[in-house]
Amino acid sequence: MSVFEELKARVIAGDSKVTPKQLAEGRAADELAEFLALSDKRESEEREARERKEAQDAFIAGEYEDFMTTDLDPLREAYADAVRAIAKLYTLAQERRRAQSEIRRKAAKLELIQAVYGPSASAPHRVPVPDDRKRWMEQYIAGDYVKRAVLEGEGRQLRGHVLHTDEVFNELQERAEANKEAAAEHGRILRESVK
Numbered sequence: 001m002s003v004f005e006e007l008k009a010r011v012i013a014g015d016s017k018v019t020p021k022q023l024a025e026g027r028a029a030d031e032l033a034e035f036l037a038l039s040d041k042r043e044s045e046e047r048e049a050r051e052r053k054e055a056q057d058a059f060i061a062g063e064y065e066d067f068m069t070t071d072l073d074p075l076r077e078a079y080a081d082a083v084r085a086i087a088k089l090y091t092l093a094q095e096r097r098r099a100q101s102e103i104r105r106k107a108a109k110l111e112l113i114q115a116v117y118g119p120s121a122s123a124p125h126r127v128p129v130p131d132d133r134k135r136w137m138e139q140y141i142a143g144d145y146v147k148r149a150v151l152e153g154e155g156r157q158l159r160g161h162v163l164h165t166d167e168v169f170n171e172l173q174e175r176a177e178a179n180k181e182a183a184a185e186h187g188r189i190l191r192e193s194v195k
Contacts, residue, residue, distance in 0.1 A: 002030040002033070006026070008026075011023075089146060089149060097141065100140065100141070108128075114126070137162075138162060139162065141162060145163060155176050156179070
């Protein structure tokens with residue numbers, strides 16, 4: 001309770017010894033306390049603003065400037081290499097698909113083509129020369145290899161296909177395993193943090 005409020009309560013309670021001068025001084029003391037509190041608040045806000053500005057300046061001059069002056073050339077070169085490789089992959093895959101379609105069309109015209117079920121296939125695969133199914137499947141491409149390459153590059157998907165070399169397949173398996181281990185560790189940390 002403020003000084004003035006305390007004196008006021010005493011007067012209302014019947015204390016006749018409280019003087020007008022005490023009331024005026026009580027009110028002045030309350031106003032001074034209010035002004036001092038506002039001054040403390042202003043000083044605190046100014047100090048926080050100064051500290052925030054110093055932290056902002058340090059961030060901009062340090063970490064931000066380091067980031068902004070990082071050489072992007074290696075990333076640009078890698079991107080350009082990836083674009084060229086993707087364009088080549090896309091073009092060659094399209095050419096291969098056209099050639100596959102043409103082989104199938106000619107085999108169908110010669111009544112060679114047959115629907116063959118593989119061990120895990122739910123739908124038949126149209127093989128141009130049924131007696132040569134194994135070699136056909138080792139040469140056959142299907143799906144979006146550009147998308148597969150991106151997913152494999154990110155380590156998010158790994159399915160063997162005819163375009164993998166053993167070396168690349170093994171490297172991708174190792175990366176996928178490392179990603180699984182990292183994801184498992186991340187999950188463990190998250191689970192522990194909510195306990």
